[in-house]
Amino acid sequence: MSDKSFSRRNFLKVSGVGAIAATSLNLGGILSVPEALADECKRPENADEALKALMEGNQRFVDSQKKGPRRQAKCRKEAAAGQNPFVAILACADSRVAPEILFDQGIGDLFVVRVAGNIVNPTNYGIQGSLEFGVLALGAPLIVVLGHSECGAVAGSISALQKGTEFPGSINDIVQTIKPAVDKAEGEKGNLLHNATIANVQLGVEKLKNSDPVISDLVKKGKVKVVGGNYDLKTGEVKWIG
Ligand SMILES: [Zn+2]
Numbered sequence: 601m602s603d604k605s606f607s608r609r610n611f612l613k614v615s616g617v618g619a620i621a622a623t624s625l626n627l628g629g630i631l632s633v634p635e636a637l638a639d640e641c642k643r644p645e646n647a648d649e650a651l652k653a654l655m656e657g658n659q660r661f662v663d664s665q666k667k668g669p670r671r672q673a674k675c676r677k678e679a680a681a682g683q684n685p686f687v688a689i690l691a692c693a694d695s696r697v698a699p700e701i702l703f704d705q706g707i708g709d710l711f712v713v714r715v716a717g718n719i720v721n722p723t724n725y726g727i728q729g730s731l732e733f734g735v736l737a738l739g740a741p742l743i744v745v746l747g748h749s750e751c752g753a754v755a756g757s758i759s760a761l762q763k764g765t766e767f768p769g770s771i772n773d774i775v776q777t778i779k780p781a782v783d784k785a786e787g788e789k790g791n792l793l794h795n796a797t798i799a800n801v802q803l804g805v806e807k808l809k810n811s812d813p814v815i816s817d818l819v820k821k822g823k824v825k826v827v828g829g830n831y832d833l834k835t836g837e838v839k840w841i842g
Pocket of ligand 1: 716750751754
């Protein structure tokens with residue numbers, strides 16, 4: 601089976617309403633993937649393979665054995681004809697948390713949405729809508745919500761909530777979105793920042809799993825998995841959150 605047919609098959613399988621979605625979203629150009637991708641340009645086809653690829657890439661990064669896959673001109677040119685990312689990632693905007701680097705992946709592999717505190721905020725349709733587009737239109741079988749150690753957005757939220765202060769502009773929206781995670785963590789033993797960071801990821805995963813109508817439907821049908829992870833700035837390791 602060619603990669604072109606795989607891409608379309610995957611999209612149709614994932615969306616369940618492929619023809620309608622493709623028409624309404626006018627995705628013809630995006631879905632076009634070259635016929636003959638070389639082995640090094642191929643990507644995982646399901647959530648388990650995608651997770652395995654991320655874990656292997658992160659281990660290479662931790663060990664300073666990065667391969668820098670799919671960055672050759674050949675893969676870049678082929679990806680230019682149509683993208684087929686194998687995972688949609690919601691990560692923090694923190695300059696030290698670059699998914700392509702810490703997972704050692706290449707061009708066209710990761711559909712990345714980055715926002716301070718890796719928040720899932722239903723009132724910010726751009727965040728959720730981007731992730732929905734990644735799985736529905738582009739066929740990524742996996743969503744990862746990625747928090748990280750020493751997250752300034754979470755730490756700042758804890759401080760603001762404890763002191764009763766407010767940030768100017770729209771920053772306070774981030775604080776209010778993170779607040780339920782801080783509330784949960786305050787009732788737990790251990791380090792408040794770490795626990796709030798983990799809770800923020802867990803709440804984000806649950807929000808996405810239950811977000812109607814796109815992601816919740818794909819999750820129920822077993823076509824998309826949503827998982828959480830936490831990246832350690834010092835060790836470079838991503839630990840998955842159950
Ligand atoms: Zn952060």
